[in-house]
């Protein structure tokens with residue numbers, strides 16, 4: 405086994421060196437051409453015979469470079485279509501690694517690339533389809549220190565990220581660098597699509613001058629998302645980028661905002677976007693923002709703290725999962741209150757827990773108090789998925805006179821990782 409390990413380590417080192425070389429080779433400006441070669445004519449034949457597209461548009465696409473920020477739910481389909489459709493150079497930025505829970509929607513990744521950086525995994529997928537597409541992966545977190553120097557190397561930018569700080573960062577960087585920004589978002593059953601900073605149209609700040617309060621922002625990991633929803637929006641982002649790159653939007657003066665809901669009919673609605681705002685801080689007549697700012701401070705939340713832990717309770721108001729295991733083993737007379745949503749409770753729950761979602765807790769207090777009294781429970785323990793909502797629930801119960809209450813730190817996730825590995829994680 406030791407020999408085998410040694411060989412494997414050597415192979416990993418070789419592959420890493422190869423990848424480094426490949427990345428270096430890819431990190432050069434796109435070499436433009438003045439005509440399509442025979443291989444390209446054959447490969448893109450179905451697009452070439454389109455009267456509204458033709459060889460001229462395909463050649464423009466071939467000579468264009470597009471940066472996709474985020475190789476997740478939106479980026480995955482967008483990158484697949486851009487890479488296979490004939491874009492000359494693709495840049496892919498993502499700091500995160502492929503996780504099994506990504507695969508239902510981030511269709512560019514594979515089980516075998518689990519744990520790999522997403523930008524690199526996406527590059528491998530594009531090269532399997534169209535090896536001539538020049539792909540540069542950036543396995544980094546895009547922020548104020550690196551955004552402009554990367555964006556300047558590309559003609560068009562796709563925002564396929566999932567957080568407000570990166571949205572403002574990309575907007576300001578695209579305005580400062582003079583690049584169109586194809587922006588998409590998707591959550592639950594809903595999606596949105598807009599092209600900013602293109603053909604004299606508004607930028608993201610013109611429409612959204614102030615960021616939403618961080619506590620009102622939900623991401624896919626908290627709110628859920630049906631896999632095909634970002635698929636639809638990501639594909640439309642690719643379409644918008646292809647239209648811009650191939651010159652199909654040159655004379656387009658009106659700017660739309662597309663709203664998509666996968667549940668209702670009609671699924672698509674388009675709203676005409678307001679024009680550029682004269683007083684916009686970044687693209688207006690007297691811009692105040694002339695260089696990138698601190699977007700984490702501006703938005704009150706960063707790109708990576710989507711599952712940030714809350715610390716609102718004192719340590720003595722919490723118990724560790726190990727302590728709760730002892731509670732069970734000692735058959736302590738207690739009540740376990742699960743404050744997750746009903747749908748999450750239906751996925752999995754601990755035995756003998758009672759389910760009252762956090763947002764129903766206040767209205768169901770009398771019933772809960774009655775239960776505690778009837779059972780003569782010594783303690784109430786509150787559990788949720790990660791140990792954030794459970795703290796809010798404890799605070800609320802304390803305020804309403806229930807004092808023998810503590811939460812289980814780290815929630816069911818910690819239970820599954822530290823105590824019972826057969827318990828599901830979602």
Ligand SMILES: Nc1ncnc2c1ncn2[C@@H]1O[C@H](COP(=O)(O)OP(=O)(O)OP(=O)(O)O)[C@@H](O)[C@H]1O
Nearest residue numbers: 474476477498499500545546565566570624625707
């Ligand atoms: N500033 C940034 N720099 C680089 N990549 C970013 C940045 N902000 C977001 N991303 C990437 O954008 C992608 C967004 O994908 P998606 O919305 O599907 O979320 P996710 O983080 O993969 O999934 P989940 O929320 O389910 O864990 C992620 O892969 C994330 O790492």
Ligand SMILES: [Zn+2]
Nearest residue numbers: 607610684687
């Ligand atoms: Zn603006």
